[in-house]
Amino acid sequence: MIWFIKIREAKKxxxxxxxHFIDLKYKPRNDLICxxxxxxxKISMEKAANTVALxxxxxxxxxxxxxxxDYVEKIKARVFSIKGNYVKIAYPSELFxxxxxxxxxxxxxxxxxxxxxxxxxxxxxxxxxxxxxxxxRGPKFGIEGIRKIMxxxxxxxxxxxxxxxxxxxxxxxxxxxxxxxxxxxxxxxxDENLSSQKFNEFKERIARTxxxxxxxxxxxxxxxxxxxxxxxxxxxxIKRAQLVQDLGGKYVMIDILTSGWAALQTLRQANFKLAIHxxxxxHAAFDRNPNHGISMMVIADFARLIGVDQLHIGTGIGKLExxxxxxxxxxxxxxxxxxxxxxxRLEQKWxxxxxxxxxxxxxxxxxxxxxxxxxxxxxxxxxxGGGIHGHPFGTEAGAIAMRQSLDAVLKKIPLKEYAKTHVExxxxxxxxx
Ligand code: CAP
Ligand code: MG
Numbered sequence: 001m002i003w004f005i006k007i008r009e010a011k012k013x014x015x016x017x018x019x020h021f022i023d024l025k026y027k028p029r030n031d032l033i034c035x036x037x038x039x040x041x042k043i044s045m046e047k048a049a050n051t052v053a054l055x056x057x058x059x060x061x062x063x064x065x066x067x068x069x070d071y072v073e074k075i076k077a078r079v080f081s082i083k084g085n086y087v088k089i090a091y092p093s094e095l096f097x098x099x100x101x102x103x104x105x106x107x108x109x110x111x112x113x114x115x116x117x118x119x120x121x122x123x124x125x126x127x128x129x130x131x132x133x134x135x136x137r138g139p140k141f142g143i144e145g146i147r148k149i150m151x152x153x154x155x156x157x158x159x160x161x162x163x164x165x166x167x168x169x170x171x172x173x174x175x176x177x178x179x180x181x182x183x184x185x186x187x188x189x190x191d192e193n194l195s196s197q198k199f200n201e202f203k204e205r206i207a208r209t210x211x212x213x214x215x216x217x218x219x220x221x222x223x224x225x226x227x228x229x230x231x232x233x234x235x236x237x238i239k240r241a242q243l244v245q246d247l248g249g250k251y252v253m254i255d256i257l258t259s260g261w262a263a264l265q266t267l268r269q270a271n272f273k274l275a276i277h278x279x280x281x282x283h284a285a286f287d288r289n290p291n292h293g294i295s296m297m298v299i300a301d302f303a304r305l306i307g308v309d310q311l312h313i314g315t316g317i318g319k320l321e322x323x324x325x326x327x328x329x330x331x332x333x334x335x336x337x338x339x340x341x342x343x344x345r346l347e348q349k350w351x352x353x354x355x356x357x358x359x360x361x362x363x364x365x366x367x368x369x370x371x372x373x374x375x376x377x378x379x380x381x382x383x384x385g386g387g388i389h390g391h392p393f394g395t396e397a398g399a400i401a402m403r404q405s406l407d408a409v410l411k412k413i414p415l416k417e418y419a420k421t422h423v424e425x426x427x428x429x430x431x432x433x
Contacts, residue, residue, distance in 0.1 A: 019046055021053035026080040031090035033127040034108050035346050038087050039120040039291060049087045051117040053077040056107050057095055086124075086343065099135030101261040101306055109294055120291040123298050127346035128305060133353060137268055137307045141275045142354030143335065143379050146309055149250055149275060150186055150223045155410060156378050157186045158402050159227075161361070161385035165191035170200050174208040176395055180388060181216035181224045183399025187381065188213070189227035192255050192281040196232070202240060210247050227253040227277045234263045238270055245272050253277040256303055257286075268307040277359070278308035288321060296326070297345070300334050303356065310357045310381060317371050319363025324375050331358045331376055357381060365432040366405035366415070366425055373409050382406070392427055401428040 040048035057077035081088035097103045109123050160180045177188040196202035206228050213224045230240040230252045241252045256264050256278045286294040303311050316324030334356040339348040365387030391398030401424040408418035419426035
């Protein structure tokens with residue numbers, strides 16, 4: 001009989017501990033909040049949510065001896081909302097080292113993606129409390145700072161990526177950049193996979209290309225930016241950024257995901273007088289599956305928190321996946337000061353963290369500019385690689401056509417109309433529509 005009572009008591013205790021990490025009355029304060037979309041794997045949503053919260057904070061698959069101490073209990077994660085597949089979890093700030101992005105992600109976006117308890121799980125959004133915002137610098141320049149550097153008070157910036165993306169020698173690379181600038185591009189960037197290959201070594205390339213940018217500034221009377229890709233092993237990356245600064249550059253560019261969050265923090269904390277352009281190569285490995293992985297919103301949030309000045313967010317019309325609605329939401333997330341909650345969004349007050357300038361890129365040409373400005377406004381960098389260098393009259397004409405298209409949009413003249421008196425635009429529309 002005693003034996004039976006003992007088993008019954010043990011079972012009771014197990015059920016009472018089962019959803020130990022769920023507290024639907026909990027009101028988050030200084031907590032980091034995560035919004036997850038969860039598809040449980042043959043268990044209830046409560047159990048799946050509980051498992052996510054424990055695995056991503058103080059728990060593991062079974063109770064451990066010291067796991068019930070009061071001071072541990074106090075900082076556990078709490079599931080405080082379950083609506084359909086959407087689950088909100090609050091993580092007390094004390095769970096994290098306050099200025100360490102990889103550390104935060106190792107908890108909230110770590111083991112949980114591989115747990116058998118979930119068939120699919122997607123981290124849709126995060127919201128940082130003041131305590132965590134304080135640990136990071138955010139953008140050094142942001143939208144206003146970039147507009148000052150470039151002396152472009154209100155219009156969108158026009159940019160290009162030197163193409164072909166790999167293979168060009170240094171001389172042709174610098175020449176292509178020059179033609180783009182004098183044609184009307186404000187910025188020219190290296191492609192994401194160009195670093196210091198034998199055919200186009202870093203030092204030589206930046207010296208030659210920056211020189212051309214100064215020549216183009218003299219010729220056009222406009223400011224010209226060269227976005228130098230410094231993506232490399234971190235010590236080397238810092239040396240390269242230093243060189244860009246020493247040679248009078250305005251920008252560096254980094255592939256934030258292939259380099260990693262620690263590398264981005266290192267670059268930001270080095271505090272160069274250089275704007276940081278963030279390329280997001282590899283993002284679709286995390287965000288393309290709508291049910292599993294990490295959304296671009298979360299990637300954008302961390303990029304803003306750490307402090308990039310410009311970030312690729314997609315186009316809604318070019319060659320790469322992404323609906324315009326998603327891209328509009330991303331732009332709000334990186335440019336607005338306060339973000340309102342929605343079904344798939346969390347509230348965020350960015351406090352002193354500056355706004356990041358959105359970059360639209362990928363399969364763009366002059367014919368796309370009316371759509372982009374209509375949906376994404378003027379605080380935007382519009383970049384075209386193939387859509388400039390593939391112009392039948394050459395790179396300079398391609399850049400001219402982009403600026404003509406932008407002029408037409410700003411003057412509210414239909415492109416077809418404007419093209420009648422602007423031959424480069426006319427030709428671009430003829431080939432690409
Ligand atoms: C664009 C691009 C950019 C993509 C990145 C490319 O070239 O240089 O890397 O825009 O995508 O390599 O594809 P094109 P996203 O203009 O010739 O297409 O901005 O979506 O991150
Ligand atoms: Mg590219």
